[in-house]
Amino acid sequence: MTQGTAHIQPNGKKIAKTVLMPGDPLRAKYIAENFLENVEQFNEVRNMFGYTGTYKGKEVSVMGSGMGIPSIGIYSYELYNFFDVDTIIRIGSCGALQDNVNLYDIIIAQGASTNSDYVDQYNLPGHFAPLADFDLVAKAKAQADNLGAVTHVGNILSSDTFYNADETFNARWQRMGILGIEMESAALYLNATHANKKALGIFTVSDHILRNEATTPEERQNSFTQMMEVALEIAD
Template identity: 55%
Template sequence: MNIPTPHIEAKKGDFAKTVLMPGDPLRARFIAEHYLEDAVLVNSVRQMSGYTGTYKGKRVSVMASGMGMPSMGIYSYELFNGYDVENIIRIGTAGALREDLHLRDLVFGIGACTNSNFAAQYQLPGSFAPTASFPLLRKAVEAAEKREGLHYMVGNLLSSDTFYSDSNLDVNWRKMGVLAVEMEAAALYMNAARTGKQALAICTISDSIVTGEATNSAEREKSFRDMMELALEIAPE
């Protein structure tokens, strides 16, 4: 793949081996400004801000993915294939599908169900099950166990192509034990599988499909620090 890519203007070597990927460019900037030392802006194409700096001595990058599987599919593909990135940790938001998941709880996506046709490109003779990389998942659980007062669950996410839907199918996914709905993890997991790289989705519950509770945009940008800090702690060098 030629560098720069069609969607990333960075030079070879500008990205660390591990990239944290929030959906929101403003969350990427918030992490760079509040957690990374000597952070440098390495991408601003389409305002998808990407930064590289250090966190407790290790080199880490953070870059926005945008919303939805097509956007995540583009950026994670180019990072894995063009910039030699080895690990991508999605740090995004999700809507709870269970009553015992509350605002600001974390969900670690061991798998990502989807209503998308993203996997059709692989021409497989069946359905592919997108899953997280176990080494990253294990590190996340171990780190979460050490954080006092942190409530988290490990299980399936639903990566949906639709935010506004004519059909209310959430109850059917809930019957299958799916914890929360978001819009990017399945594409990330499939790109990681295809390239032999590692990926994990860590999602903060920003709203509840069950109870109607919700956070606002400012809270989603700046207040989900447990997710940000945990991802930075587990990021491989």
């Protein structure tokens, strides 16, 4: 285990084997303050807050990833390869694409399609499909059902573009059954696979892209508690 990197400086504080990773560092702070006990902050570099504590006696860390594949690509790579983390569960918001998916529903990302070139670094002789760890998918679905959450399991899109000049972009991904769009999970799944580690993305639907429905920033930061509870319950 390294003493620190340019992006993560624990200064002797422990990082758990399982890390919950929202995009927003303030969501990480919210989880630490409202769900964890015996909390210690292990990172504040670039205001990318990271905390370790216990949840029902289990040691769990939570840390922001920032926005986009380059950002989570750095943080998840370092957690897996430099800090001995075994599992990262991304908890975030996404925009829905399918008619049967509604605001506040939970999407469990079995796969993460992408328009990113992140996979090119592996120089594979074909197209690789980034997938979540199946055991985590199954546990998350069972836990979400126990909580009475409306869930959807399937393929999401990790997009490099938030504002896309191609006006047909969303409709074409909808046609291929993509449940929702976010911006990070493909890199997380690729890093996990390459490091022989585990990863999962769990999302609360914050907006419906085709209906112009949306939640507020405050709701995204503080109100997506079912998703947080699912991730905490399945943390090893």
